[in-house]
Amino acid sequence: MSDKNKKSRSLVGIAGIVALATLISKLFGLFREQVIAAAFGVGPVVNAYAYAYVVPGFLLILLGGINGPFHSALVSVIAKRNKSEAAPIVETVTTLVSILLLFVTVILIFFAGTCIDLLAPGLEPIAKAIAVQQLQIMAPLALFAGLIGIGFGTLNAADQYWLPSISPLFSSLTVIIGVGVLAWQVGDKINTPQYIQLGGVILAAGTLAGGVLQWLSQIMAQIQSGLGKLRLRFDWRIPGVKDVMNVMAPATLSSGMLHINVYTDLFFASFIPNAAAAMRYGNFIVLTPLGIISNMILVPFMPVFSRLAAPENWTELKLRIRQGLLLTALTMLPFTAIFIALASPIIRLIYQRGAFKSADSDIVIPVLMAYGVGMFFYLGRDILVRVFYALGDGETPFKVSILNIFFNGLLDFLLYKPLGTPGLVFATVGVNVISMIIFLGILHKRLNGLPLKEWGISLLALTGISVIAGLGSWGVCGLWEQFLGSDNLLFQLLQLSVAVGVAFGLFLLLAIPLKLPEVDILLSRILQKFKKA
Template identity: 35%
Template sequence: MALAKPSGLYPCTRSLPQAKTRSFPSLLQPKLHPSPNPSLKPFDATPGLSLVSSSAPVLHLRPRRGFRAPPRASSDPSPLEESPQKDATSEYGLLRRATLVGTATVASKILGLLREIVLAAVIGVGPVATAFNHAAVLPRFSSSFLGGVNGPIHITVATTLSKLSKESRRQLTRKMLNIMFLIGGAFSALTYIYADEIISLTAPGLQVLAQGNLIREMAMNQLKLMTPCILVSGSMAVGFGCLTSEGENTYLALSPSITSIAVIASCAVYILMKGSSSSSLNSPLLGVFISSGASVGSLMQWIIQVMIHKNSERETKFISWMDFFNDKDVHKLFALMLPATLSSGLVQITSLTDLYFSSFIPGAAAGLSYAHLLTMAPLGIFSSTLILPLLPTFSRHTKPSSLASLKENLQKAIVLCMVIILPITCTSCVLAGPVISLLFQRFKFDSSASSFVSSLLLCYSIGSPLWIVRELCAVVFYSLGDGNCPLLINLIAIFMNGILDWLSLSVFGLGAQGLALSTSCVSALSVLALLLLLSNKLGGIINIRDMRGPFLLLLICCAISGFTAMFSYRMLQFFLSTISILRLFGLTELLSILLAGILGMSAFYLPLVFAKFAGVFLVDSLWTTLLNR
């Protein structure tokens, strides 16, 4: 891709010779800033390392001692309009923000993983687990996707509010909080009334399973208990959007951990009351406790957010319906939010299609849930780390004069995500079996369940690197005020996923593994379609000819990483098993997985460092920022 020439923070005062690049000219082209006024020499030009280029120098300019800048006319644009504090893609602007949010997100993801470990131990992949996963479809969709961080309501509200003044932002937030609470109340009431019909529609296969009637009854009761998640989801999404528009992203990253803690606490209370015998862990009452814990967690998230808004003078006040009908900002926000919500709803209908077919396979719903969580955990971390700080930046660069900066920022984010996600994907594919056994295999989760879930994790991991690219493209579309293109792509994806699911089960007989593979294939095709549409909209994003070399190098690094991780795990397991103290404390498997994963990811980066590949030094800068905080 031919990158547009970025505007620097300060003008360069003398021209320098063109630097030579060693590889991949589209990504490693030096960024030189022309001098608008050669007579002034206020700066020393020192070569440094570009965030996009690894081998080409970029000028880091500093004022000469004793130099005093001439007065700037009031009509001149401020050179600090794109300062690091405001531009999330400056050298350390994005990285410092991303580090803080990423640390909070990692803590939240660890608690989420601990929640799933506890659930796997107490319910495994049995009837209670199957009922819970079918019952949680709508509440999970409302609280995690529509009302969660990086959901369509959050993104559209954040991009809209970031363009408004402080007073307009406060008024629009107040109105949207009330409107979304009323909408959530209506949908939660309908869900409670028609819970039986919803379960019958989304899981028809329960009627033909051996314990289908019992599972169906448990799922219906659990869905009714989780309707509060639907009630507060819209209001929480609006509040998250308001916080993001003001640069307050820490609570957003920590918020999901509240629900995780509540679910873990509900399981602990049940075991203290009923014990951990096999009969008690198969009781429908356990599902009641888990569902109640999920609802309590969502309500606690909402209450804490209300307190934050109240302390920030964004308290909720009721408004009249006429105020809603006459507000142009509300109309504009809903015009963007409705297609985005429908688009994300269609993405979840794709997952619902998987659950629809999985209802005919015993234990498939729970197995797909565990595998999907482990696949999405690292992706969610980097999604919150990169997408949240980039939202205001994308919104400010939507004018025709700033489209070049928008394309460059998007390319930087894509390169960084690929360099981080690919080694994680390679090692997770190779070490899927040992990881699942180490995390989940205890109590109700036996060796057969471990083997089943590890195969699903492998199938999901194949398409995981493209998921975050799809999220980035969707954010750019929403920033440009276009929610129709993602909607169109997701409509096509639904039909494709349904066809592939049917073929996987009825024609090829691939079972639950075929459902996971079809999801990966549909995600890859969706990303290609979004990139093509976005490229046409912005006048080109990626030059395919220039990207052939980098993609080939990344594929070679993936193969090296996977082989290194597999070989290292087998050798480490053999040698560490001979150490008595490690066997005594059961650390052989843990150390083998950790060391093999580290060696596998290191083998991925080593060729990139020698080739001076773009993106590697973004990772290095992110790590340096993390250590310096």
């Protein structure tokens, strides 16, 4: 926001706040997934939850997530205005969004069965019945997703980053408590027919409770900051409301089109036994570092892109785009190497206990490897989309998303039979690659040329380095297994820690001679964190 007496934080400071808060939130999320895996394994409860959570989860990510369209639209508009102008805009947008999403909530409750039938025609009857009940319980998340997204954008525009980034842990806490109490009460009977349905209800109710707590924490901070209250406001003609809607509407549709690809993936997954549960477990491991790093990069860069949208600032804008893409490569490619080379010890260490057996690990391991391949392309696409939003153009990402629905459906159809569950993941990777190519081509023309050849050479060099890093970590892991073994949890943890350290060490050691400015930026941030610690 543009109050004169407000001191703007540096990109490094913002990234540090967001990274720490997101790390705490993701760690709670990881523990939540471990609790779910230990309690239910790869079975009907988790498989049903994967489908029941599709619509509520889609809305939480689409509307309520950091870097989602609601967040991006509010930051891009409110960051340019004084606080006195912001509150009426926020209240008006909140009123409109609440009315629309309340209607969506009612639809989901009454047509939950139809939704599950459309999403998962091949789902087994027991899982389908559980999924319908879970969706009905979680339907109010449609409303709270929009309110959470508005809170994210409003608080970030007011230079508040800690609470929005850490608030998702409430959902993890409520699920952990619910599943923990159930497991304590019924013990080994938790996966018997008598308690399977109750387990599904606990998962859904815990998820809903977490969303409500997340919104309550944000609205209190929003009110205290003078950025809008809980009131109905219908002043649609307030300056700024139209600007928010001009970005929010097409951005929401664009992101929504992207998530149709998730529906398509799950549609085909319903014909593969336990595919949805395997994708959920593998995806969450990838999303843990991806969520932390994406917030570190996207959250501070979004306001910067917005302030450089004028043609006279395009030279610096191009530099910032390069920084965003290369920082993405420097952070994502090492994880790609790790998830491909070390998928087996990672899955066994994180999940293999309780109801999650060795056979379940064998199902999830190739899925994690496939997700690892796409990490750079997922975040790189998001970087470019935010550039379009900053330029006031939500229409182009929307058009590209429509095109990608066709490509995703085609790739799913071609890959799901020969490759199984990993084929569905590779289809999504292919869509993100296509999106990046299209976005770069359009920005190249619109911004009077981008140094694409120079960027491409740097990215290829970093890709080659990541291959070497992956091979090194894989070799170290194999040698540890051969000579020291991994028969207990401590040895598994040490084995994985050493192998991951080798991957990161090799990557940084080989990246430094490239003399990329982004390497210096990344190293300076790491050194600053160590000095503070």
